[in-house]
Amino acid sequence: MFEILAHPAVSGLLVMGIVGALAYKAHFVDISGLVSAFIVGFTIWYTGGVSAFVIILFFFMSAGIATKYKYKVKVQKNVAQEGKGKRSWKNVFGSGLIPMIFSVAMYLTRLSPDLAAVGWPFFLFGGYVGAVATTSADTLASELGVFSKSKPRLITNLRRKVPSGTIGAVSLLGEGVALLAGLFIGLLAVSFAIFTPGWVPAVTTTEHVLFLIPLAVLTAFIGCNVDSFLGAAFQNRYVCEICGAVIDKEFHCDYETKYIGGFKSFTNMHVNFGSSGMGATLGILLGAGLFVWILGGLFFWIAASSSS
Numbered sequence: 001m002f003e004i005l006a007h008p009a010v011s012g013l014l015v016m017g018i019v020g021a022l023a024y025k026a027h028f029v030d031i032s033g034l035v036s037a038f039i040v041g042f043t044i045w046y047t048g049g050v051s052a053f054v055i056i057l058f059f060f061m062s063a064g065i066a067t068k069y070k071y072k073v074k075v076q077k078n079v080a081q082e083g084k085g086k087r088s089w090k091n092v093f094g095s096g097l098i099p100m101i102f103s104v105a106m107y108l109t110r111l112s113p114d115l116a117a118v119g120w121p122f123f124l125f126g127g128y129v130g131a132v133a134t135t136s137a138d139t140l141a142s143e144l145g146v147f148s149k150s151k152p153r154l155i156t157n158l159r160r161k162v163p164s165g166t167i168g169a170v171s172l173l174g175e176g177v178a179l180l181a182g183l184f185i186g187l188l189a190v191s192f193a194i195f196t197p198g199w200v201p202a203v204t205t206t207e208h209v210l211f212l213i214p215l216a217v218l219t220a221f222i223g224c225n226v227d228s229f230l231g232a233a234f235q236n237r238y239v240c241e242i243c244g245a246v247i248d249k250e251f252h253c254d255y256e257t258k259y260i261g262g263f264k265s266f267t268n269m270h271v272n273f274g275s276s277g278m279g280a281t282l283g284i285l286l287g288a289g290l291f292v293w294i295l296g297g298l299f300f301w302i303a304a305s306s307s308s
């Protein structure tokens with residue numbers, strides 16, 4: 001009996017059943033979101049193990065709670081998610097598909113002794129953590145950053161103050177939340193590596209453990225800002241002629257908005273794909289130990305942009 005329960009397919013179905021029922025009851029997802037979360041969650045549980053699953057569960061739960069947090073105030077400010085804050089399949093796949101692909105890839109490289117010997121499972125785990133850290137940072141920063149006391153600024157022109165909820169708007173509060181989200185995910189991964197190493201099969205050396213926190217914090221911070229930048233540069237944008245906010249919705253303040261730019265077929269889902277892919281790529285590089293390069297490059301970039 002216990003042997004059957006210990007099989008990852010059986011335990012995965014059980015865990016996903018419980019988590020899915022709770023998430024649906026808490027109105028975190030609609031039916032399409034529930035089905036897609038089941039697919040993403042089960043695949044990650046089966047291929048990435050308990051640690052990878054708990055990491056994405058943290059994203060899923062914290063995003064759900066942050067979306068519900070002061071939802072009525074957000075509705076008044078016109079920054080609330082549609083559908084009473086329930087996430088649909090577009091949200092779930094937009095943030096879960098890339099981590100799921102990395103989890104499967106990590107599983108496959110663990111089956112190959114040659115690839116495992118040169119460290120591929122950990123590089124891919126780095127990509128996994130990078131992708132989840134990016135989407136967590138992005139979602140939490142936008143859900144909580146709207147409560148910033150000072151007006152946010154546009155990431156493509158930091159001198160310009162914009163209404164809260166504007167595509168590409170960034171605030172100090174949002175940036176702080178992004179860093180904390182990364183730190184929390186890093187701490188989760190490290191705790192598994194230290195206390196239940198069997199649950200994080202990709203983490204095999206002390207170096208790996210030391211890499212995890214900086215990897216999660218850097219990918220969260222950089223990925224979240226890449227997301228704002230991609231949104232501001234490419235996403236379809238509409239201006240609300242009532243409050244002046246630039247958003248991705250065709251209705252705002254009860255009136256139709258005016259299309260002002262961006263690629264019409266480039267939606268928030270594509271932006272999320274782009275930034276979590278970027279976070280994953282960065283995660284692989286950091287996982288491969290390229291900290292010195294990346295930090296050096298960042299230093300160079302900051303030095304170059306502050307002198308111009």
Ligand SMILES: [Zn+2]
Pocket residue numbers: 078240241242243244245252253
């Ligand atoms: Zn408006």
